[in-house]
Every structure is written in structure tokens, then in C-alpha cells.
Amino acid sequence: MSIGNLFLIGFMAVVMEMVDSGLGMMYGTLLSPLLILMGYNPKLVVPSILISQAAGGVTGAIGHHMRGNADFGGWTKAMKISMAIIVPGLLACVAGVYCGKLVPVMWMKTYIGILVIVMGFLCLFPIYYTFSWKNMYIVGLLSGFNKAFSGGGFGPVTSTGKILGGVDPKVSISTTTLAEGPICMLGFILWWLLGGGLAWQFPATLCAGALIGGYLGPIITKKFKNMKMLRWVVGALAVISGIWLLVDLLLGLRMGQ
Secondary structure (H helix, E strand, O other): OOHHHHHHHHHHHHHHHHHHHHHOOOHHHHHHHHHHHOOOOHHHHHHHHHHHHHHHHHHHHHHHHHOOOOOOOOOOHHHHHHHHHHHHHHHHHHHHHHHHHHOOHHHHHHHHHHHHHHHHHHHHOOOOOOOOHHHHHHHHHHHHHHHHHHOOOHHHHHHHHHHHOOOOHHHHHHHHHHHHHHHHHHHHHHHHHOOOOOOOHHHHHHHHHHHHHHHHHHHHHHHOOOHHHHHHHHHHHHHHHHHHHHHHHHHHHHOOO
16 A cells, blocks of 8 residues: 555544544544545445544544543443443354345445435434333343444434434443444454454554544534534435435445445
8 A cells, every 4th residue: 555545544533533523523434435435445445444443433432522522431321321232242242243244235224325315314313212221121132233234324323313313412422432432342352353364554554543533523523603503414424324224225236346
């Protein structure tokens, strides 16, 4: 890989992780298909996305805590919500990797694309339900499965799912960023154990970009004062992410991929 290409993918990682840690979604959902469309092998892209998003998630979570978007300093409600996503998400991650080995890519993209669009519209035009830990566990299972199954769709499901349950948008985004770290790390390890190969300069560059973006993202969240506006931004990004996946699928079918 040339220095120019590495600089480009590093810059893309900064922008995508800044948006992801700032608004709760977009990194894997957009960066993965973009890199594949640029000609990079999916077997290189997927584990690189996972390990770099794990790095960005850790940086972003620290930033959210330092800027007061969520309190992770102990067994707080924000930490409890994060664990309600992480624990079932880790379990579902194992199932997602297994299913991902069996289901054709076309059906994976169709599934996650439709799901993300539905979640986005529900965030834009919410049907609120009463917050409960059981509902958070369900969100964790679904999002963890999605991440391992398709490489994307974690943020749109967790961010919109928690907002629909009445969680403050800033807390929802912050806890999503924190939960991404361990779930993406497990997904990377499982993928690696199943035989994924890496050219290490590629994931290293993505990790460097994601670390920078993870630092900048919480600043975006902090500056949002209008919570209704923030919910609309998150919902709109979810719809855009889902449409992107379906368009990418249709383009791939037309090209005979």
C-alpha cells in the first residue's frame, strides 16, 4: 500500500469515528463498504474495522466521561446500561460470527439494511416504550449479533433502541461508544481465529485514525444542546446508513458480484 493510500484511509477513519463516537453510528456501516468499493479485500477490511473501532470506542468512552456526556465513574446508571448492552452483546457476537459463516453476503446486507432503516424511522417518529432492563438486554443481543454477523449496524440499533426506551440521547450515544469496545474486540478475535489474514499496516492506520476520531467525537456530543435535534440527527443517520447498504447491495448485484 502506498503512503497516499494509507493517508487516505487514515483520514476516512478519523472522520467516520468522529461521527460514530459523536452521534452513535456510522463507522463500520459506511467505512466497510467504502473500503471494499475502493478495491480492498473484505477479508482484510472486516477484522481491520473491528479492531480499529474497538480502539476508537475506548477513546470515545473516556472522552464522553470527561466531558460529562455520561458518568462511567462507578456503578452508575450509564455503566449499568452499558453492561446491559455488553454482556448479552458478547454472547450474541459468538452466534453472529457462526451465522455469518453460513449466510450469503447478499442476505446479510439486506437484513441489516432493512433493520437500520426501520430503527431510524422509529427514532424520527418514535413509538416510546417504558424503560426496562429486559428491553436493554434485547437491544444488546440484537446489536451484538448484527455487529458480528455483518460488520455493521451496531450503532444504529443501540443508539436508536435506547432513545426509544427513554434514555437521554447523550447517554445513549456515550454508552453505545463504550459498549462497542469489548464487542468489537471479541468479534475481531473470533474472526482471527477463523482464519482471517491481516496486512498490519492497514489496521494500524485505521486504528490511528479511529483513536483521533474517538477523541473528537465526544466534543460534538457535548455541543448539542437541543435533545430533539440530536434525536433527529441520529435517526436520519440511521436511515442514510440503511439506504447506503441497500444501494451498495444493488450496485454489487448489477456488477455481478
